[in-house]
Amino acid sequence: GVSHVLTLALQELSLLCKRDVNGVGMLYDLLRSRWLQALLKIYECLQHYLGKRPAPVTLQARALSREVVELLREAPQSGDIKELRRLLRSPHLKAALLSAHDTVAQKDFEPTLPPLPDNIPENEEAMRIVCLVKNNQPLGATIKRHEITGDITVARVIHGGLADRSGLLYAGDKLVEVNGVPVEGLEPEQVINIL
Numbered sequence: 001g002v003s004h005v006l007t008l009a010l011q012e013l014s015l016l017c018k019r020d021v022n023g024v025g026m027l028y029d030l031l032r033s034r035w036l037q038a039l040l041k042i043y044e045c046l047q048h049y050l051g052k053r054p055a056p057v058t059l060q061a062r063a064l065s066r067e068v069v070e071l072l073r074e075a076p077q078s079g080d081i082k083e084l085r086r087l088l089r090s091p092h093l094k095a096a097l098l099s100a101h102d103t104v105a106q107k108d109f110e111p112t113l114p115p116l117p118d119n120i121p122e123n124e125e126a127m128r129i130v131c132l133v134k135n136n137q138p139l140g141a142t143i144k145r146h147e148i149t150g151d152i153t154v155a156r157v158i159h160g161g162l163a164d165r166s167g168l169l170y171a172g173d174k175l176v177e178v179n180g181v182p183v184e185g186l187e188p189e190q191v192i193n194i195l
Contacts, residue, residue: 006031006040059105062098127176130168139163139195143175143188151175152183152191 010031030036058064065088072085087093132139140161146153154163154173163169175183178194186194 006037059102061101061105062094065094065098128168128173130166132162132166132168134162134195137162140165141169143191145188146174152186152188 069088072081075081140158141163142155144155152175154169154171156171157163181194183191
């Protein structure tokens, strides 16, 4: 892995370091530093985890559950089979657990964007559709009404905020729609409430 490559690089650099080539000593010390070694170990662990990430056995657990219930109906009726059928038919298991499993297994939890209209004139300005998923953190951008056009625009993007980290919003961008709501004619305060 990465640690093996680093070990080989250190062996090569130690030979050059003895010859006192410009900057090799500093590079050698950097590669030997404990913090870099720790970061590389973390990186290797993460790569190992990503390679062994569990995958769902099925994408359709709800359908499989219905099939099992049907098969159990034909089986000899013992107490265990009756209890299993009751559990598999319970709304809590079907609606909550199995539905959540299928959503995650199909990776169906990403936000979806509406399709772009086909009739956009060629001479019209380019439009970007930006999707930022906010938790409890602020957007990290301010908006204002353009003095001449009256459009709602991004006044500034705050360094380190969500908008800045995403790299999707820039000062001067015109807001056309926020969360599916057209902003034309709205006051900046109203748009902030939608954000």
